[in-house]
Amino acid sequence: MSSISETPRTRPTQRNETRTAILFVLPFLLFYVLFLLWPIVLQFIDSFRTTGLNSTAGSQFIGFDNYRELFSDSSFWWAVWHTIWFTILTTVPLVVLGLVLAVLANREIPGRWFFRMAFFAPYVLPSAVVALIWVWIFQPSFGLLNGWISDLGGSGDINWLGDKTIAMLAVSIATVWWTLGFNFLLYLAGLQSIPPTVYDAAAVDGASGFRTFWHVTLPLLRRTHILVLALQVIASLKLFDQVYIMTNGGPDNATRSSLLYIFQEGFQEWRVGYASALSMIFFLIVVVASSLQLLAFRRRGEEAR
Numbered sequence: 001m002s003s004i005s006e007t008p009r010t011r012p013t014q015r016n017e018t019r020t021a022i023l024f025v026l027p028f029l030l031f032y033v034l035f036l037l038w039p040i041v042l043q044f045i046d047s048f049r050t051t052g053l054n055s056t057a058g059s060q061f062i063g064f065d066n067y068r069e070l071f072s073d074s075s076f077w078w079a080v081w082h083t084i085w086f087t088i089l090t091t092v093p094l095v096v097l098g099l100v101l102a103v104l105a106n107r108e109i110p111g112r113w114f115f116r117m118a119f120f121a122p123y124v125l126p127s128a129v130v131a132l133i134w135v136w137i138f139q140p141s142f143g144l145l146n147g148w149i150s151d152l153g154g155s156g157d158i159n160w161l162g163d164k165t166i167a168m169l170a171v172s173i174a175t176v177w178w179t180l181g182f183n184f185l186l187y188l189a190g191l192q193s194i195p196p197t198v199y200d201a202a203a204v205d206g207a208s209g210f211r212t213f214w215h216v217t218l219p220l221l222r223r224t225h226i227l228v229l230a231l232q233v234i235a236s237l238k239l240f241d242q243v244y245i246m247t248n249g250g251p252d253n254a255t256r257s258s259l260l261y262i263f264q265e266g267f268q269e270w271r272v273g274y275a276s277a278l279s280m281i282f283f284l285i286v287v288v289a290s291s292l293q294l295l296a297f298r299r300r301g302e303e304a305r
Contacts, residue, residue, distance in 0.1 A: 047279075082258075083258045098183030098187050122177055198216055198220070
């Protein structure tokens with residue numbers, strides 16, 4: 001009888017809690033719809049039009065003409081390849097170095113708070129500041145990097161940002177230095193979530209430091225690996241700030257990324273409709289790449305079980 005009498009009382013309480021939760025979520029939901037979902041809808045509509053910033057006659061519906069043009073636009077697909085190449089150059093060192101530094105900073109050593117702060121500090125800098133710092137470092141005549149190379153007996157006149165064969169590598173080096181702290185922080189949080197009793201058991205079994213890292217630490221960080229790789233690939237595919245400030249896509253468009261090309265078509269060539277179509281295709285590329293990556297990790301996780 002007591003459970004039956006309590007049921008009507010709990011229902012109004014649950015309804016009140018639901019309403020309260022909706023009220024808390026509603027402001028974020030409104031901003032999400034107005035500033036994210038609705039612009040995507042407008043962008044999708046504009047991709048079927050001739051919308052332009054300098055158009056006085058207004059936009060006209062042209063169907064799939066923008067999409068037909070982009071599939072034959074070699075400049076766009078070269079920009080996509082440059083973005084993929086940048087993703088390859090940055091993802092591997094950012095993941096590996098982030099893990100290594102997190103393992104080192106997680107040890108019981110004096111002043112480890114300083115190392116944690118030093119590894120993470122560059123990440124809080126604005127992209128413009130980072131780009132200008134590395135533009136000066138990469139200066140061919142008086143840059144810091146060429147000065148070090150000269151002191152070591154090498155050729156100190158390398159044009160890092162002016163040579164199309166190494167310009168993307170230079171942008172990648174600056175990006176790794178800048179964004180390494182984020183992956184470092186994620187791995188550090190993952191390491192601190194591992195119970196110390198696991199390492200105590202490994203020590204009792206006589207496992208060495210490397211075997212403990214390989215057979216205990218790495219498997220227990222599987223979820224962190226998935227998160228770091230997924231976020232890193234998405235972030236690398238969204239390359240824009242660094243190349244816009246450091247090289248503006250040069251030399252000879254060797255560092256022009258997908259987003260930079262979309263920006264140039266939309267805000268320099270004033271072809272908003274065509275830029276919208278480019279954005280939709282690039283959005284699909286990012287979604288497919290992320291989905292395939294998560295699917296691959298999920299299958300590996302199931303096989304490991």
